[in-house]
Amino acid sequence: MGKRRHKLLLLLCIVLATIIAGCGKSEDGGDSRLVLGFSQIGSESAWRIGNTKDIEDQAAAYGIGLMFENANQKQENQIAAIRRFIAYKVDVIAFSPVVEEGWDNVLKEAKDAGIPVILVDRDINTKEEGLTTCLIGADFYREGVMAAEYLIRKADSLGLTYVNIVEITGTANSTPMRQRQAGFMDTIAGDPRMNVLESVDGDFLKSRGAECMKYFLGKYGDTIDVVFSHNDEMTIGAIPEIEKVNLKPGRDMIIISIDGGQEAIDVLKEGKINCIVECTPKLGKELMETALKLKNGESVAAEIHPVEQVFSDETDVSQIAPRGY
Ligand code: AHR
Secondary structure, eight states: OOHHHHHHHHHHHHHHHHHHHHHTBOTTSOBOSOEEEEEEOOSOSHHHHHHHHHHHHHHHHHTOEEEEEEOTTOHHHHHHHHHHHHHTTOSEEEEOOSSSSSOHHHHHHHHHTTOOEEEESSOOOOSSSSSOSEEESOOHHHHHHHHHHHHHHHHHHHTOSOEEEEEEEOSTTOHHHHHHHHHHHHHHTTOTTEEEEEEEEOTTOHHHHHHHHHHHHHHHGGGOOEEEESSHHHHHHHHHHHHHTTOOBTTTBEEEEEEOOHHHHHHHHHTSOOEEEEOOOOOHHHHHHHHHHHHTTOOOOSEEOOOOOEEETTSOGGGOOOOOO
16 A cells, blocks of 8 residues: 555544544533544455444444454554554544454553453453453354264264265354364363364364365365354355265255355255254344443453354254354
8 A cells, every 4th residue: 555545544534433432422521422543454354244244233332432443354554453543542442353363462562552442252371361341252162062062963964984075164263163163172072972083273264164174075075974164155155166076065065154144045945055053143232231231340251141042953944043144
């Protein structure tokens, strides 16, 4: 980007921030409206887009001034966004960390500035105490457990004696990748029928899901019994690759996904996906309520996990209500 364009963008951000912050001034000059700086990971999936929309909708519903920044999948963009939030003196900072490592310095800066930080969706790995106030997001380990429990039930019902699994994982070093894998592997570990052929990083992207599946099919062909994919986007990318080699997803291969966005639910209804473990993107309400509590100096829960369900061919999937993302 040219220096001039960069300067213009920066100026625009400052003007916007001033407008947002200005909206919160009451007549006596004090701040009445909470200003929340939120750094989103990117737009890699229907889940992420639904999460962004929910946060924007809920901020509007709660009358909270939202400074929103999209990091386009880059940690350095998230760090820069958090620094801008500190410079603008927002009341609360929230962010969904793309990976778990490497946040200590910028979070110490937020702490020194006295701005509380909320983790949304994903966790961080740090030895420092008190850099963040709480985590609002799914129990990813439990999602992996639920995926594996479905597989064990499915193998029982089909009378399978040997089950070859390929795994398409989410972004390396991200919380959902680590925990979904751990929950799944821990749960199948006690079942001697389960054999993981290989796990490959699909980065939560549809294009990478297709590439991973092509690679698996080239290497293992029709010996693959199960595809465990860490999100719907990668699953939707993988399915046409299976069809290209004249295999039927959902019948010749058991397909297990995570998220539960509308597009994947429609594919589940077609019978090409067998099971989807829900991961809800609707975290906005909890985020706004937690931010308000922090601004008012109230205590907040260290972790807030939404309740999630499993959609699968074990039940009548035609009855699943519209998902809204
Ligand atoms: O962190 C949540 C995960 O990130 C969702 O499963 C995935 O679709 C998204 O990109």
